[in-house]
Amino acid sequence: MTHPQxxxxxxxxxxxxxxAVLMQSATLAALQPCRISASRAxxxxxxxxxxxxxxxxxDLDETARGSAFYRIETPDRVFDFPVYSFAFSPKGxxxxxxxxxxxxxxxxxxxxxxxxxxATTGVELPKLYEGRATPSTLIWCRSxxxxxxxxxxVERLAAGQQxxxxxxxxVCYLMRNTGLDGNGTFGTRAFRALEADHPxxxxxxxxxxxxxxxxxxxxxLVEHLARCRAPDTAVPLAPEIARYLGVGNGxxxxxxxxxxxxxxxxxxxxxxxETALAAAKSLPVAAGDARxxxxxxxxxxAIRFREQDSVRYDALIPSAQIAxxxxxxxxxxxxxxxxxxxxxxxxxxxxxxxCDHLAPRVAAETLExxxxxxxxxxxxxxxxxxxxxxxxxxxxTQPEMTIGHLRQIVETExxxxxxxxxxxxxxxxxxxxxxxxxxxxxxxxxxxxxxAFNLGLDIPTLAQTLHAALAAFGDTAPVARLLLARPDxxxxxxxxxxxxxxxxxxxxxxxxGDGFVPIDMVRLMNVAIHGIDKTRDYLNRNLRGVxxxxxxxxxxxxxxxxADWFWPEAPAS
Numbered sequence: 176m177t178h179p180q181x182x183x184x185x186x187x188x189x190x191x192x193x194x195a196v197l198m199q200s201a202t203l204a205a206l207q208p209c210r211i212s213a214s215r216a217x218x219x220x221x222x223x224x225x226x227x228x229x230x231x232x233x234d235l236d237e238t239a240r241g242s243a244f245y246r247i248e249t250p251d252r253v254f255d256f257p258v259y260s261f262a263f264s265p266k267g268x269x270x271x272x273x274x275x276x277x278x279x280x281x282x283x284x285x286x287x288x289x290x291x292x293x294a295t296t297g298v299e300l301p302k303l304y305e306g307r308a309t310p311s312t313l314i315w316c317r318s319x320x321x322x323x324x325x326x327x328x329v330e331r332l333a334a335g336q337q338x339x340x341x342x343x344x345x346v347c348y349l350m351r352n353t354g355l356d357g358n359g360t361f362g363t364r365a366f367r368a369l370e371a372d373h374p375x376x377x378x379x380x381x382x383x384x385x386x387x388x389x390x391x392x393x394x395x396l397v398e399h400l401a402r403c404r405a406p407d408t409a410v411p412l413a414p415e416i417a418r419y420l421g422v423g424n425g426x427x428x429x430x431x432x433x434x435x436x437x438x439x440x441x442x443x444x445x446x447x448x449e450t451a452l453a454a455a456k457s458l459p460v461a462a463g464d465a466r467x468x469x470x471x472x473x474x475x476x477a478i479r480f481r482e483q484d485s486v487r488y489d490a491l492i493p494s495a496q497i498a499x500x501x502x503x504x505x506x507x508x509x510x511x512x513x514x515x516x517x518x519x520x521x522x523x524x525x526x527x528x529x530c531d532h533l534a535p536r537v538a539a540e541t542l543e544x545x546x547x548x549x550x551x552x553x554x555x556x557x558x559x560x561x562x563x564x565x566x567x568x569x570x571x572t573q574p575e576m577t578i579g580h581l582r583q584i585v586e587t588e589x590x591x592x593x594x595x596x597x598x599x600x601x602x603x604x605x606x607x608x609x610x611x612x613x614x615x616x617x618x619x620x621x622x623x624x625x626x627a628f629n630l631g632l633d634i635p636t637l638a639q640t641l642h643a644a645l646a647a648f649g650d651t652a653p654v655a656r657l658l659l660a661r662p663d664x665x666x667x668x669x670x671x672x673x674x675x676x677x678x679x680x681x682x683x684x685x686x687x688g689d690g691f692v693p694i695d696m697v698r699l700m701n702v703a704i705h706g707i708d709k710t711r712d713y714l715n716r717n718l719r720g721v722x723x724x725x726x727x728x729x730x731x732x733x734x735x736x737x738a739d740w741f742w743p744e745a746p747a748s
Contacts, residue, residue, distance in 0.1 A: 188453075188457055188524065189453045189456035189457050189524055189526075189527040190453060191446070191449035191450060191452075191453050191678075192449060193678070194678045194679060194683070195591070195683070197445065197449065197679060198679060198681070198682050198683045199682075199683055199684075200682055200683070200684045200691070200692060200695040200696070201539065201695065202539065203682055203695060203696070203698075203699040203703070204692075204694070204695035204696075204698040204699060205538075205539035205540045205542075205543045205698075206448075206543050206546075206698075206699060206702065206703035207540065207543045207544050207546070207547045207702060207703065208547060208702060208703065208706040208707065208708060208741065209448060209451075209546070209547035209550045209551075209557075209703075209706075210451070210547075210550050210551060210554065210557040210558070210561070210738075211444070211447050211448050211451060211550070211557055211560060211561045211564075212703065212704060212705060212706030213378065213379035213380065213382075213383050213704060213705050213706055214383045214386070214387075214705060214706035214707075214722050214723060214726075215706045215738075215741060216377070216380075216558070216561040216564075217380050217383040217384060217387070218387075218723075218726060218727070218732070218738065218740070219558055219561070219738045220374065220558075220561075221249075221732050222727065222732055222735055222736060222737075222738050223558075223735070223738070224249055224250050224374070225250075225732065225733050225734070225735045226247060226248065226249050226732055226733065227246075227247070227248040227729075227733045228245060228246070228247050228248075228388075228391060228729035228732065228733070229245065229246050229248075229729075230243065230244070230245050230391075230395065231244040231245065231246055232244040233395065233399065235260055235396070235399055236403075237400070237403035237404070238262035238263075239260050239261065239262055239263065239278070239396060239399075239400060240260060240261060240262045241260055242257065242258060242259050242260065242297070243257075243258040243260065243392060243395070244256070244257050244258070244293075245257075245258070245388060245391065245392070246287075247384065247388075249374045251372070251374075252285070252286075252373070252374055253285075253286055253287055254283055254284065254285060254286075254313075254375075254384070255283075255284045255286070255287060255288045256281055256282070256283055256284070256385075256388050257281060257282055257284070257288065257293055257296055257297070258279055258280075258281040258392050259279065259280045259281065259297060259300060259301065260278065260279050260392075260396065261276075261277065261278055261279065261280075263278060263320065264276055277317040277318065277319055277353060278318065278319045278320045278350065279317065279318050279319075279350070279389070279392060279396075280300050280301060280303075280315070280316070280317045281300075281315075281316050281317070281385065281388065281389070281392070282296050282300055282308070282312050282314065282315050282316070283312070283313045283314040283316070283357075283381060283384060283385050283388070284296070284309065284311050284312050284313065285311040285312075285313060285364070286311055288309075288311075292309045292311070295309055296308070296309060296312070299361075300315055303315070303317075303361075304361075306361055307361060307362045308361045308362040308363045309362075310362070310364065311364065312357075312361075312362070312363045312364065313357050313363055313364055313375065313381045314355055314356065314357040314363065314381050314382060314384075314385045315354075315355075315356045315357065315360070315361055315363065316352070316354060316355045316356070316382075316385040316386075316389065317353050317354045318350045318351060318352050318353055318389045318393070318422070319350060319351060319353050320349065320350050320351075320393075321346050321348055321349060321350065321351055321423055323342070323345070323346070324338075324342065324343050324345070324346050324348065324349055324420075325349050325350065325393075325397065327339065327342050327343075328343070328349060328397045328401075328412070329397050329400045329401050329404065332397060332398060332401035332409055332410055332411070332412065333400075333401040333402075333404040333405040333408065333409050334405065334408060335405075335408040335409065335410050336410070337410070337412070337413050337416055338412075338416065339748060340416070340419070340745055340746055340747070340748045341485065341748065343416070343419070343420065344483070344484075344485045344745060345485060345486070346423060346721070347419065347420060347421055347423075347708075347709060347721045347724055348390075348393075348420055348421050348422050348423040348721050349390075349393040349394065349396075349397060349420055350389055350390075350392075350393040350396075350422060350423065351422065351423025351424060351425065352386055352389060352422055352423065352424045352425075352722070355382045355385055355386070357381055357382065366378075366381070367567075376565055377561065377562060377563075377564040377565055378440055378443075378444070378564045378565065378566065379564075379704070379705070383705075383722075386422050386424070386722050386723065387422070387723055387726070389422050390420070390421060390422045390722075390723055390726070391729060393420075393422070394412055394417050394420065397412065398411050398412055413746070414728060415746040415747075416746050417728055418725055418726065418727065418728060418740075418743060418746075419724070419725060419743055419745065419746055420724075421708075421721040421722050421723040421724035421725070421726065422721065422722045422723055423719065423720075423721055423722075424701065424705070424707055424719070424720055424721065424722050425717065425718065425719045426697055426700065426701050426717070426718050427615065427616075427697065427716055427717045427718070428607075428615070428616045428617065428618060428693055428697070428716055429615060429616045430696060430697045430700040430701065431616070431631075431686065431693060431696045431697065432607070432616055432630060432631070432632075433700060434682065434696050434699065434700065435631065435632035435686075436632075437568060438670070438674055438677070438680035438681055439566040439567065439568045439673075439674070439677070439680065440564070440566050440568065441679065441680060441681075442674070442677040442678065442679040442680040443563065443564055443566050444564060444704055445679035446677075446678070446679055447557075447560035447561065447563060447564065448550070448560075448703075449679075450556075450560055451550045451553055451556055451557040451560055452546050452549060452550055454553045454556045455526060455549035455550055455552050455553045456524060456526045456527035456530060456549065457524055457526075457527070458526055458552060458553070459524075460511070460525050460526060461515045461525075462511075462512065462513060462514055462515035463512065464512065466552050467508060467511055467512040468512060469551070469552065470508055470548060470549070470551075470552060471505055471508050471509060471512065473548040473551055474501055474504055474505045474508060474545070474548060475505060476742050476744075477498075477501055477544055477548065477742055478498050478501045478502060478505065479742075479744055480494075480742035480743065480744070481494035481495070481497050481498035481501065482494070482495070482498045483744065483745045484709060486709045486711055487711070488711060488712070489711075489712060490694070490712040491710065491711070491712050492538055492540050496538065497538065497540055497541050497544065500537040500538060500541040501541060501544065501545075503533075503536075503537070504533060504537065504541065504545055507529060507532070507533065508529070511525055511529060517529050517532055518532055526549060530542065530545065530546070530549075533545065551739070554738075569673075570666075570669040570670050570672075570673040570674075571669055571672070571673060572654070572658060572665065572668055572669045572672060573654065573672045574653060574654050574655035574658055575653055575654070575655070576653070576654045576672060577650060577651055577652065577653060577654070578645055578648040578649065578650055578651070578652045578653070578654060578656075578657065579649075579650030579651065581645065581654055581657075581668070581671070581672070582642070582645045582650070584671055584672070584675045585638060585641060585642050585645065585671065586642070588671075588674075588675065589634070589638040589642075589671070591683045592634050592635040592637075592638035592639065593635075593638055593639055593642055595635040595685055597635055597636055597639060597685075601688055601689035601690070602685065602687070602688045602689075603621065603633075603636070603687045603688070604620060604621060604687065604688060604689045605618045605619065605620060605621060605631075605686075605687050605688070605689070605691075606618070606619060606620075606621045606624060606625075606627050606629050606631070606687070607629055607630040607631030607686070608624060608627035608628060608629070608630060609628075609630060616630060618631075618686075618693065618716075621687075631686050631687065632686070633685075633686070633687050634681060634685075635685050635687075636687070637664070637667045638667075638671075640664065641664055641667060641668065641671070644657060644660075644661050644664060645657065647660070654668065654672075682696065682699075684696075693716040694712050694716055694717075694718060697716070697717075697718045698710065698718060701718050701720060702720070705722065706722065707720035707721065707722050708720055708721055708722075708724045708741075708742070709721050709724065724741075724742075724743060725740050725741055725742065725743025726740055726741075727740055
């Protein structure tokens with residue numbers, strides 16, 4: 176009789192991945208939405224606390240011109256959401272920040288708005304960059320219709336029919352987010368001022384609540400326009416279709432600068448995700464374990480979601496490939512459930528061994544899908560970690576630190592940057608600048624615009640310059656002497672000192688080089704951190720996708736429905 180091979184008794188418990196692995200551009204780009212992603216984490220809390228979202232007024236005409244008013248009630252706070260809706264006009268419409276025409280504009284405001292605040296917001300919000308928010312405002316936002324899906328839905332509802340699911344499935348939203356401004360912009364309340372018990376204190380929560388409310392308004396709007404068109408025959412949107420529709424979102428190169436400028440947030444989010452993943456991999460599962468059955472069910476959902484995905488992918492891995500690979504993953508999980516073994520071996524940490532076995536055999540996106548589902552097995556841990564996403568993003572110098580200590584930090588934590596040959600052909604080919612026409616970040620060849628002010632953070636060059644400057648001082652000298660001698664390095668020195676010991680603050684890449692793939696960092700922000708599904712790549716630098724795809728409706732949130740809503744099945748036609 177043969178016995179299954181047993182992994183060595185000194186098997187180490189699963190650990191978070193080291194920065195040299197996780198912070199590679201391709202690894203970060205492959206991360207998938209999980210329970211700690213901003214949109215999902217917000218709904219986890221809203222469902223747990225049974226937030227109530229009610230429509231107070233809806234005064235729109237048959238062209239969609241008018242206003243609406245919503246209220247969000249948490250256990251101890253109230254937020255108002257006034258909406259200003261406009262008749263559709265193709266003039267001035269664009270997804271860029273230079274747009275001057277939108278289908279709706281709205282504000283997220285703390286507390287019950289007074290009549291004066293409502294009037295002021297109605298005047299100031301349409302001014303946008305020339306406007307001024309009321310003191311209790313958290314966010315100003317705006318969105319536009321998806322003409323094809325929106326118009327199709329209105330027409331079908333007016334005819335007493337539900338919209339065609341195949342048509343909706345091409346975009347999966349009625350309106351798309353075209354801007355979220357807050358944290359002091361236009362006079363909005365700074366997020367650092369939010370109280371410790373504030374329900375929107377964690378990073379990106381206020382923005383994600385606004386995005387969810389865009390979805391609420393869009394669904395109310397199509398039903399209203401259908402009734403205006405055919406009051407005798409119009410029907411409401413079926414709940415299963417309403418759930419299926421999310422909010423569109425498009426992002427581009429600006430998110431790369433966000434990653435540069437928010438290293439503490441990037442580290443905190445990745446640290447939370449990796450901590451939850453390590454906890455899941457450490458679960459002592461055995462044959463017949465109910466958690467393995469749950470994992471298998473979630474994988475089956477992911478397979479169905481990918482198989483039903485009708486989005487065309489040009490540069491990114493198509494859903495059909497991920498679905499096929501997930502079937503192999505599901506079989507491996509089923510074998511573990513049946514036998515307690517991973518490839519015929521008994522492991523101290525079976526889920527960690529399963530991931531290690533699958534890693535070289537599937538695409539990175541497939542493996543990260545499994546990782547995201549593993550986190551669902553430790554919901555309490557993940558939810559607690561999501562509540563830690565409140566960071567102090569200030570960087571400060573430590574002039575009393577010794578030169579030797581600073582040198583050690585640079586030579587260990589920035590070894591990857593020191594090892595890049597910045598004199599190699601193409602290593603400094605590009606510069607990051609602000610477009611005059613679009614007022615958005617762009618990347619262009621340095622030899623074509625040598626006069627451009629570089630907005631990008633050139634960590635390799637800065638690290639190498641700092642390392643060279645340190646050579647002029649002895650180890651026991653204070654950093655204060657370096658700061659006096661090289662004031663041009665003060666900001667980078669503050670960054671290095673402040674971030675020391677944080678493992679995941681900076682991706683390992685050279686954004687100035689011709690080997691950098693811009694879409695990778697946009698995917699990190701949009702997919703992993705925001706929680707966007709069905710992302711499509713345009714020109715290797717723009718990404719479009721859908722938020723809250725399958726999310727519960729307001730009455731379901733108030734009823735405390737399951738937080739297990741993601742990756743929905745397409746409703747029957």
